[in-house]
Amino acid sequence: QVQLVESGGGLVQTGGSLRLSCAASGRTFSSYATGWFRQAPGKEREFVAARSWSGGNIRYADSVKGRFTISRDNAKNTVYLQMNKLKPEDTAVYYCAATTRRAIFADTLPSLYDYWGQGTQVTVSS
Numbered sequence: 001q002v003q004l005v006e007s008g009g010g011l012v013q014t015g016g017s018l019r020l021s022c023a024a025s026g027r028t029f030s031s032y033a034t035g036w037f038r039q040a041p042g043k044e045r046e047f048v049a050a051r052s053w054s055g056g057n058i059r060y061a062d063s064v065k066g067r068f069t070i071s072r073d074n075a076k077n078t079v080y081l082q083m084n085k086l087k088p089e090d091t092a093v094y095y096c097a098a099t100t101r102r103a104i105f106a107d108t109l110p111s112l113y114d115y116w117g118q119g120t121q122v123t124v125s126s
Contacts, residue, residue: 002026002115004096009120012086016124020081022096022117030074033103036081037110038092038122048094049081050106057106063089086124093119 008020020036035050049060049070060068069082079096097113107113 004117006120047108
């Protein structure tokens with residue numbers, strides 16, 4: 001089992017940048033597929049970005065493509081989400097997730113992930 005802890009959220013102005021981190025503990029992280037999801041008030045949790053265990057498959061939601069980048073440092077057991085050119089509609093609680101099921105894929109469905117962090121708030125002011 002793996003435990004995930006997100007950090008790096010905060011308040012930023014439109015056009016600014018943030019880098020979210022998701023630190024994993026408990027097991028070696030390198031064999032896990034990882035994803036980032038977000039949930040705004042009153043809305044369902046939505047897919048943001050995902051990376052297969054090897055990095056051979058990476059996917060982004062259309063709304064963040066070209067602005068966000070998912071990456072991972074296996075030596076630090078940490079996955080990152082670099083967010084640039086932030087918009088007010090990016091405001092949400094951001095969650096990282098991981099799974100060994102279908103780890104060769106970069107899945108977009110929350111139900112395909114087994115482990116979740118507690119979330120970190122990102123607020124983009126206009």
